[in-house]
Amino acid sequence: MEAVLFYSFAGISVVGGVLMTTRKNPVYSAVYLVLTLVAVAGLFILLNAQFLAAIQVAVYAGAIVVLFLFVIMLLNLKGADLIEARPPGLTSVAGLAVLVLLVEMVLVGGLGRLTGPLGEFTPQRLEAVGNTQAIGQALFSKFLLPFEVISLVLLVAMVGAVVLDSHRRAAEAGAEGASSTPQQAVAEGPAA
């Protein structure tokens, strides 16, 4: 039963990933990304990490992909913008590089010789303590400094997004000024 679930979630995530990277329309890519993310959340549940599965669905599929879709709709790309002209030879070089990477990772990971010291959170202990409580206790005791730092990272990201939005408005105002009258563009050039 676990094997059936693993292979179906794994297959869905890989197929979703391949479909996501090959679609011309970025909205289709975003939808396949959601499929991949939910399949990976299913894998997390199989690995007894239910809290992480919930976080994955809520943050990744529920917030990050929604942000992507907002930006896709805001950009409003039409047909001509979606055509991608690749430099000749890029496909073969990049394909070769990715093939080497894939073969290496499948060989290293698939040989099954990676191991390490066993910790104390056996599935029985986790079931007794509770997934969320165990993560919470670790997060606020052993990983307190990274936790505080990550709150700073998120603050910086929020401030940065607001600052970049002001740059975007300035750039759009500059572009509108350039398209309206040439004299205005000359006057606005040094100021923009």
Add this chain to the structure above:
Amino acid sequence: MIPLSHYLVLSGLLFGIGAAGVLLRRNALVVLMSLELMMNGVNVSLVAFSSYLHSLDGWILVFFVIAVSAAEVGIGLALLLVLFAQRGTIQVDRFNLLKW
């Protein structure tokens, strides 16, 4: 019981597919989405190791990877909007101002 190597192979596959997307696609949005796929590959590997070695450290690291990824996507998309306002395109090979 699924052996750990299966999860690692899956993690490698997801990472490689994401890497192919980052290298081969010209649309900056799809490049960012492929980057997210790479991070998910890494997350699968971390959670698999953490669960098989009966430890929580991998899960905590995944927690932070997800948070950092959210911050990075927010900033990346804001940058993309500025670039689009300035250059009128989001094809990554048009952003070549530093070339000769």
